[in-house]
Amino acid sequence: MTPHDSPIRVLMITSEWPVPDGRPRTTFFIKRQAEFLQAAGVAVDVFHFTGAKRPWNYFKAWLQVRRRMAQRPYDLAHAQFGMSGLLALPKRLPLVVTFRGDDVQGIVGWNGRVTLAGRVLQVLCRAVALWADAAIVVSEHMKAFLPRSVRPRVVPSGLDLNLFRPVPRDEARRRLGLPLDRRLVLFVGNPAEPRKRYPLACDGRCAGVHVGAGRLAQHGQRSARVQSPCGLRPGGRRAPPSPRDRGL
Known part of the structure; x- marks a missing residue:
């Protein structure tokens, strides 16, 4: 882009960021991508x-997107997660x-199978992929x-190398x-997400460390905690899954 060119104008559609408290939680990668694009x-x-x-x-969101597209001169729309792409259709x-x-992979239950809601989600998102002018996935599989x-x-979610950099192990643990x-x-x-296969992290007979990814990225310390293997409650019962938006 030359100094005489106007910047590309992108409408980014997402249900994950920004959130009311201003923190992107585990979807920090969306915030980072938007900031890197703006820097470019x-x-x-x-x-x-x-x-x-x-x-x-x-x-309601579809109506709002229609209105915004009619009022502002965008060059393209970028939907984060397949369901957000529905708001840009018809194009x-x-x-x-x-x-x-x-x-696109579907929501997996604790039995290892895709749930009914997950199958509906897959069908809708595959339809969005067929209508899209370009599709991006974050991993090859x-x-x-x-x-x-x-x-x-394939465009993996990148890291901010100004924030994440190698340090000696003991120093990192102390921090x-x-x-x-x-x-x-x-x-x-x-x-609580079956697809993350948390029990595999417990099979090595190590002390489990659960880190809130968004908080760690923002604060860099005091966000990790050592916890009992596999997040089991007393008596061996697993804690119920916590709600998650899943990009819906």
């Missing part, structure tokens, strides 16, 4: 909505959709979950308040 000279306008798995919320702009996991006619690009003399497994996912 792209004009990014974020449209946030609350899906909460309610069709009425999606319909008024070229549409790019980033698929990030459950949207996700290509297999999209229709064969779709040719996605996080972790024991220096124990073997630890660092688990940054949600233990």
Whole structure:
């Protein structure tokens, strides 16, 4: 882009960021991507909505997106997660959709099978992929979950190397308040999510360490805690899964 060119204007559609308290939780990668694009000279306008798995919320958000597209001169729309892409259909702009996991792989229950809601989600997101002008997946294996006619690009969620950099192990543990003399497994996912396979992190007979990924990225310390293996309650019962938006 030359100094005489106007910046590319992107409408980014997401239900994950920004959130009311201003913190992006485990979807910090969306905030980081928007900031990196802006630093590269792209004009990014974020449209946030609350899906909460309610069709009425999606319909209201769809109307708002229609209105915003009519009022502002965007060059393209970028939907974060497949369900957000529904808000850009029928297309008024070229549409790019980033698929990030459950949207095309389906929601998995504790029995290891895709749930009914997960199958509906897969069907809708595959339809979005067919309508999109470009599809992005964040890992190579996700290509297999999209229709064969779709040719996605693999764009992993990047790291801010100004924030994340190698430091000596003991120094890192001291900053996080972790024991220096124990073997630890660092688990940054949600233990209640079956797809994250938290029990595998417990099989090594190590002390489990659960880190809130968004908080660790923002504060860099005092966000880790050592906890009992596999997050089991007394008596061996697993704690019930906590609610999660899943990009819906």
